[in-house]
Amino acid sequence: MSITSRRAVLRAGLALLGATPLFGQAQGAPIKLGLIESLSGPFANTGEAVFRNLAWAIERVNARGGVPTAQGRRPLQLQRFDNKGQVEESLSMLRAAVDGGIHFVLQGNSSAAAAALIDAINKHNEREPARRVVFLNYSAVDPILTNELCSFWHFRFDAHADMRMTALMELIKADEQLERMYLIGQDYSFGHAVLREAKRQLAQLRPDVAIAGEELHPIGRIKDFLPYATKIRNSGAQAVLTGNWGNDLTLLVKAARDVGFDGRFYTFYGNALGAPAAIGDAGIGKVVAVADWLPNVPTAESAAFYKSFRERFPKPQDDYVHLRMQLLIEALAQAIERAGGTDPLAVARALESADVTLAGQRGRMRAADHQFQQPLAVGVMDKAGTPGVPFDVEGSGYGFRVVRQLSADQAGMPHSCKMVRPG
CATH class of the missing domain: 3.40.50.2300 (Response regulator)
Known part of the structure; x- marks a missing residue:
């Protein structure tokens, strides 16, 4: 098997982990999340690093049986959409995600792409309310995104610039x-x-x-x-x-x-x-x-969190862990549970009051501008x-x-x- 093929198998395996709870408790259809990110080109390493973080966070949710909803416990499933580091490709991938029945998209490694996605999602949600989309941003930190361009459908989990x-x-x-x-x-x-x-x-x-x-x-x-x-x-x-x-x-x-x-x-x-x-x-x-967090934050909870990531991804080159991405997935799971399902409007309203803690770090969403406070x-x-x-x-x-x-x-x-x- 070629190196390329082995990488493809690994990625597929990680994606399947997002769909299959380790303890076999979730019974409902998977809740699909769409990662729109640079997975090829000069910034592919950043996209792959984000994917590992989100996949690990999803594994944690699914290991405890998925997300409780009115239809029963449902696992999370992460799907990949390569925007090649381009704004126009990001918009194309958004359309592909919507066509695939995805209501929750995640992106971060470009504020220019994030701004374009916010505008496109605003227009799409007004035009097609039956197929609304919620945008969860883990890294695009241009302050304008939660100021002049703030949107009800956009939530930023990183500290802005x-x-x-x-x-x-x-x-x-x-x-x-x-x-x-x-x-x-x-x-x-x-x-x-x-x-x-x-x-x-x-x-x-x-x-x-x-x-x-x-x-x-x-x-x-x-x-x-x-x-x-x-x-x-x-x-x-x-x-x-x-x-x-x-x-x-x-x-x-x-x-x-x-x-x-x-x-x-x-x-x-x-x-x-x-x-x-x-x-x-x-x-x-x-x-x-x-x-938002560094591995050497001097607490026992922080050290245990970092060690568990290194156990999951032992290769030194895979060492890129961000606590905010873990908190993002926890906040989404919390919001879906509070909303009783995956209706984007209900989930967005629940996300406005998200309050999550992991590894001793607490983060809360500020409803006024959808800027995570941590x-x-x-x-x-x-x-x-x-x-x-x-x-x-x-x-x-x-x-x-x-x-x-x-x-x-x-x-x-x-x-x-x-x-x-x-x-």
């Missing part, structure tokens, strides 16, 4: 040696939002810090970041702030290391997908990452085995020591959503 920036600023405010900061990001809505908020918060909280350079680059198309890294080094910046993710982050930090840049990286996603291994020892004490953690890269770093990332030998934790109330921010609800 402004919330993450506020958490990073907790460390930037305390960095007394910082005089010059370089801003770099991907040239699309999320990248623009990160740089815009970075400039606003720097001006407010660290007006003494000069912006040494500001750069936007095409998303997913740059193979050689050496010219960008050279600009960063030559700018005299002591630190870089970036919202880059996937290969755009990994290649950037590799290039910075190669040209001898010795400053800090303040990142949204520097804690996974090859970045720690690419940075190596040069990142110790210098690479900062913010997340704690945030900020970590600094260090060698595994040093104090506060019992776990490394992707077998790299490097992990993130948690240096700041913000409660849900501290991480929350005002919104400008004017929610329009059906009826």
